[in-house]
Amino acid sequence: GVASARRDWSRCVRQEGPADSGVVSVDAVGQGKQASTPWLASRITREGIEGLAGRQVLLHACGLSLDDGRVLVLVGPSGAGKSTASVALCRRSFGYVSDETVAIDSDFAVTPYPKPLLIRNDSTAPKDVVGPDELGLRPHAENLSVTRLVLLRRDGSGLAQLSPAPMIDAILALVPESSALARLDDPLASVCRLIDRCGGVRTLHYSEIAAAEPLLRHLMDEDSGVTEEWVQLSVHPRARPGELKAGTPWFVASAVQDAIQVGDEVLLLHGSRPVRLQGIGATLWLACREGATESALSDAVIAAHGHHPEADRIVSAAIAELVERGVLLMDPPSAAG
Numbered sequence: 001g002v003a004s005a006r007r008d009w010s011r012c013v014r015q016e017g018p019a020d021s022g023v024v025s026v027d028a029v030g031q032g033k034q035a036s037t038p039w040l041a042s043r044i045t046r047e048g049i050e051g052l053a054g055r056q057v058l059l060h061a062c063g064l065s066l067d068d069g070r071v072l073v074l075v076g077p078s079g080a081g082k083s084t085a086s087v088a089l090c091r092r093s094f095g096y097v098s099d100e101t102v103a104i105d106s107d108f109a110v111t112p113y114p115k116p117l118l119i120r121n122d123s124t125a126p127k128d129v130v131g132p133d134e135l136g137l138r139p140h141a142e143n144l145s146v147t148r149l150v151l152l153r154r155d156g157s158g159l160a161q162l163s164p165a166p167m168i169d170a171i172l173a174l175v176p177e178s179s180a181l182a183r184l185d186d187p188l189a190s191v192c193r194l195i196d197r198c199g200g201v202r203t204l205h206y207s208e209i210a211a212a213e214p215l216l217r218h219l220m221d222e223d224s225g226v227t228e229e230w231v232q233l234s235v236h237p238r239a240r241p242g243e244l245k246a247g248t249p250w251f252v253a254s255a256v257q258d259a260i261q262v263g264d265e266v267l268l269l270h271g272s273r274p275v276r277l278q279g280i281g282a283t284l285w286l287a288c289r290e291g292a293t294e295s296a297l298s299d300a301v302i303a304a305h306g307h308h309p310e311a312d313r314i315v316s317a318a319i320a321e322l323v324e325r326g327v328l329l330m331d332p333p334s335a336a337g
Helices: 002-008 038-052 082-091 167-177 186-198 209-221 279-287 292-305 311-322
Strands: 057-065 072-077 095-096 099-104 118-119 129-130 144-155 161-165 202-206 250-253 258-260 265-270 273-277 330-333
Touching: 038 099, 038 129, 038 292, 057 082, 057 167, 072 099, 072 167, 072 265, 082 118, 095 099, 095 273, 129 186, 144 167, 144 186, 144 209, 144 273, 161 167, 161 209, 161 250, 167 186, 167 258, 167 273, 186 258, 186 265, 186 330, 202 209, 265 279, 279 292, 279 311, 311 330
Parallel strands: 072 144, 144 202
Antiparallel strands: 057 072, 057 095, 057 099, 118 129, 161 202, 250 330, 258 265, 265 273
């Protein structure tokens, strides 16, 4: 009932702020349901995410804090072991920040969300809702700030291991485990700045999370690693030049929410989905940020990758693929289009 919900959610209660701040009303959709249920947890989480969308990076993760406020963020999809990790690690070494969503501001401050946990039971019934106090989890510290990012991979590895994730691979792993990322002003660059802050992203391969506790504690005290250099890219396509011969195609990069370059790779957030471009694809997109003819694109590819006897055919095929994917736009469109 209401009393159990009040107990389970006690760590999320805030006294300051407007009277209606953070209020979630239980309307007719929830009538007949017990107050402390997975449904209520899901409802409050959705409301919280919507309130922070476009303002903070929101990761599907558990957050664990040290006494000085440094936060370890363990990111993973449903079933990766976030709640299990929270229970195992927050009874001794860490403070409980969240087992569901970790919200990170532009200054890397973390907004705590110490909700009740959904614990799998032995039956086919829905998970049990258990408050952090009932589980004996240590409270989180004050003034939380993100320090390390780890991808959870519960793959049965006998000995827990941490391995560094390359920048683009890390971003591609983080994007699907985020909420409303495309609503940020510069979503990919925001993720890159977060990765820089954390000295890169590590992947934890493990079987039992308790066995990884010493490894994670050591990670928090290591010197921050050096991350790969990246640059944010912009798209400013020019109109088709008037001097171009009629019928000559003019290619431009389509609008994207954000774009970054790491080494010779380009990553776009296009239509809210990440698009990774390597090799010729990256070269073509970079050359089309202002606009280019197919002849100019062929020259750019040869300059970057060397001459090939079938260069024209290879470039034409690559352009066609990027146009089909919507990454490049052609003016005028082909008759087939």
